[in-house]
Amino acid sequence: MKTSLGARTRVAFASIAAISLALLLATPASAATGTPTTPTELFNADQACSTDASAPLYVAGRGGLVVEGIPGDSDSSVTELSVQYQIWPLSDPTKIATASNQYALAGNESSANLGGGFLTDGQSYAWQARTVDASGAASAWSAPCYVADDDTAPAAAPTVSSVNYPSGQSNQGGAPIKITLDANGTSDVRGFVYSWVGSLPVAGVASIGEHGIPQFQDPYSDPKYFARADALGGSTTVSLVPPQASGFLVLTVASLDRAFNESPTTRFYIQVKFDGPTVTQLSHPKEFGKPTTFEFTPDPGVEAVSPVVSYTVVHLGQNQTTTTVKASAQGTAKLKITLDGIYGDTLQVSSTSADGWVTQANWWTGGEADTTPTVSSDVYAENGTSGGVGVPGTFTFAPKFKGVASYTYTFSDGTTGTVKAKGQGSAHISWTPSQGGWYDLNVYATTESGIQLAAYDYYFTVN
Structure with a gap:
């Protein structure tokens, strides 16, 4: 304790x-x-x-x-x-x-x-x-x-079983898991402690109140982690919802005697069929960083057990954001997301049912994105040797996406600047080397909405 x-x-x-x-x-x-x-x-x-x-x-x-x-x-x-x-x-x-x-x-x-x-x-x-x-x-x-x-812990680990999620087979998710816990013949077992994350919480904790008076917390008042047996040395059945479903769940359980001594643990393994929602991209804007509409549809098995009430969407783009969107009466939902990942975007979407069940996450990815600009020169060819000291060269920057507003560039000799995009989003600059040798030109584009895209390194050598 x-x-x-x-x-x-x-x-x-x-x-x-x-x-x-x-x-x-x-x-x-x-x-x-x-x-x-x-x-x-x-x-x-x-x-x-x-x-x-x-x-x-x-x-x-x-x-x-x-x-x-x-x-x-x-x-x-x-x-x-x-x-x-x-x-x-x-x-x-x-x-x-x-x-x-x-x-x-x-x-x-x-x-x-x-x-x-x-x-x-x-x-x-x-x-x-x-x-x-x-x-x-x-x-x-x-x-x-x-x-x-009582200094002697229960010798036998508890027995654990489930009528609706039996171990050893693939089960449809969506309903709370009914778990039966039994003292396994140990006569002084008062209750049980369990956890989905492996480590078990401590039973019999007290906080300290006014005048130093202990405020004992009865562990069996928290059905998320503890359950009292129906009789000393008996059993109990609990309905549990894991923090989030996965294809493979493990419930760790121990028996507790009247002094909160803990028995050896039992691990109960549950296999759950994939139950994540369907993610559909409804719009495909041509300009980078414009909102894209997605639709989320519940797993039919999950929806049949208990209606889906919301979706949790984790967007991995330039930053990580988490959004919760309410489901319609049909269990579906739509959400506009700005896809701003300069190397690509990923969504992780799970649904939550009225009974508290949280499904596995379904992943959507737009694939790897190349948001670097295209760089070319009329004199100084990439990865080549050309031109010479005092010979000017024109460098052209072109976008791979619509909506580019400008380009920012830096030469390895310290020359730097920003040039506005024109026409179809391209831009031109002139540069004259003051000495020969190897050079690096680093260029990135910025969109009209202010998103800085991936940079491109253009290497060349001056005669």
Whole structure:
């Protein structure tokens, strides 16, 4: 069992600061006129104590038992208090172990570790607490709290099965997966923990509230990860929707006993038929970067189980964007997307059904795109040796797409500039070398909508 360490630490630091201030301002013990009061808000292992001997709280006591209570005094000016705890096995009440917290703060939880090395697996214990002031006066002991030490995890992994997604065959997706979990003959299993991502969440976590009072979170209140068995050592059936369907799902499951000890895990494998939506490109604009209309159609098997209500579209272009579009009453949807990937565009589209099922993603790609400009010269041929020092040459830039507004160029000698496109989108510049040798000309186009396209490197040598 684990607690929220960050929250607990903050309370501890706050308590230390408060204690220091309280000690400076405290009335001398001799002046106190009140009497210590029995601690309240008794907790063990961050859970409220059980005062019913027939229904003890089960804890894993390998490292002892952390107990806590809130001390007080009838005189509100008294802050210099301590809390004493004692524990004994029900089988032998004369065998008592004790612990204390000498720096307790009135009105706040004060903890101590009882029974470190004292608790025995399988034994039941009672513990109680009392408040003691600086003069040594003590309150009455609290009513006993009862715990049972359980350090042994369930030996057998649970059995896992599904009536609508049986393992070992290809299943139609769309419906929540009905999973039956069974303790597999282990008599002290209280429930189960499961996950689609392999690692299992921790059961029995507590946050820390006002005055340091633990706020225990019952794991079985979260059906996304935990389920309580119908009886001790029994079974249960849950309906689960994975975060997103894939062709191969793996559910990891462990049994939990009453102390939240975890059994070995079972992995249940589910194969799901491809159930992604159909993606259809409806328009094909000739100009680069203009909106393109797509239509999304649900997988018939998914739609038959539960109506598709929306589509999630991930566009991989110049940037990655995610868009959710609502489906029509027929389960289809249309979306305009600006295809701006200078090396090509890809869409990943999945659908979500009314019952929460998220399908596998269908991929659409427009293929690799070449958005570099075409570069040519009347004198300086690409990858060739020509011209000479002082010999001017004309360089022509031409587009592979409509809608080019300008070209930006840089020669390796430092000459740079931007020239507007004209006519069919082409442009011309004149350049004269000042020395011979190898040169590189880097050119890229910018569209009318401001998209910078891929650059082209044009290599040549001057005589």
